[in-house]
Amino acid sequence: MPEPDQRLFFLLQQAAHRLRVAADRRCLAAAGITTAQLGALFAVREGGLTQRALAARLGQRESAVTAMVTRLSDAGLLCRRAHPSEHRAVVLELTRAGEEALARVTPEIEEFNARLRAVLGEDGFRHTAEAVGLLASREW
Structure with a gap:
């Protein structure tokens, strides 16, 4: 029997790609959004986010988030409101269509x-979520 692959980074990358493709397929079928867009919608639903804060929350460049917000806004899932205290900033909010998209995709994410x-089993799922969360929160 061959030794288990010790290239953790490669395995994480491969697993992330396969899982993202499968999850994107489900999210697109259910609500017409990708998992990246889903993450943005969930973050915006928490309230009070500017595009800069959303970029920081998602760990993405502001230019990438600006393009995503534009697509979500054009699709009617997000709207931009004037920031109450920063005259150049906007606050992102979900529209009714955005809330409905989240409602349609939630059963798919739960099934996934x-x-x-x-x-993984319940303990394996919990431990994996904790470990991946730890890796995601570190500055490398």
Whole structure:
């Protein structure tokens, strides 16, 4: 039997790609959005985010988030409101269509997580989520 692959970074990258493709397929079918857009919508739903704050929350460049916000706004899922205290900034808000998109995609994400739990077991799922969360929160 061959030794387990010790290239953790490669394995994480491969798993992330396969999981993202599968999750994108589900999200696109359910609500016409990608998982990246879903993450942005979930973050905006928490309230009070500017595009700069959204970029920081998602760990992306502001230019990439600006393009994503434009696409989500053009699709009617987000709107921009004047910031109450920063005259050049805008606050992002979900529209009714954005809330409906989240409602349509939520069962798909729950089913996807259930499939992950079936593969990893409940303890494995929890430990993996904690470990990946730790990796995602560090500055490298």
